[in-house]
Amino acid sequence: MNKLEAKITQIQQSGAILLVDAEVDGQVFSALLIESATNPEWLQIGHSVNLVFKETEVSLAKNLAGTISIRNKMVCTVISINKGELLSKIEMKFNNYTIGSLITTRAVNALELIVNEEIIAMVKSNEISLMC
Numbered sequence: 001m002n003k004l005e006a007k008i009t010q011i012q013q014s015g016a017i018l019l020v021d022a023e024v025d026g027q028v029f030s031a032l033l034i035e036s037a038t039n040p041e042w043l044q045i046g047h048s049v050n051l052v053f054k055e056t057e058v059s060l061a062k063n064l065a066g067t068i069s070i071r072n073k074m075v076c077t078v079i080s081i082n083k084g085e086l087l088s089k090i091e092m093k094f095n096n097y098t099i100g101s102l103i104t105t106r107a108v109n110a111l112e113l114i115v116n117e118e119i120i121a122m123v124k125s126n127e128i129s130l131m132c
Contacts, residue, residue: 002058002099003131004029004051011045020130022049025095029072031128042132050131057127058101060090061120062111070122074099078115083108092121 006022006029013019018033020043029051035043042049059070076092076099088108090101099121113119 002053002055002097004094004097006049006051008043008045008047008049011039011043013039018043019125022051022130024051024097027074027095029128030125031130032125033130043130047132051128052131053123053128055089055100055102057123058099058103059122060101060103060107060111060113061122062113062117064120068122070124072123072125072128074121076119076121078113078117078119081108081113081115092119094121 004024006024008020008022009028010021011018016034018035020031020033021028022031031051074094076094078090079093080091082089083105086105087102088105090103090113092099092101101121
């Protein structure tokens, strides 16, 4: 499980659906949540939270060009590649955090990933959970 320490900067709400922005080292991430009509006490602007997301929810890109709907993008450096027969685990450095991604070995080969190269890690807003 990946975990980033963040501070809530904005909350938009429509019924029970919330779009929460949280800042990690100066970069804003978004999380899409479904809550009850009353929000928990910790879900307030200025509160510290952890952004958590599974390794299987982290997509990778090289030479990304154009516009993409995924708002949560992290410029990372590949620190290790553990290739399996079907799946591979990629560990990357994002600021002071280590981020993991679990993708198919076919994808690793297609991307021609190598250690120490820069890559973009992306996570959809609905795949990020908040923990206090």
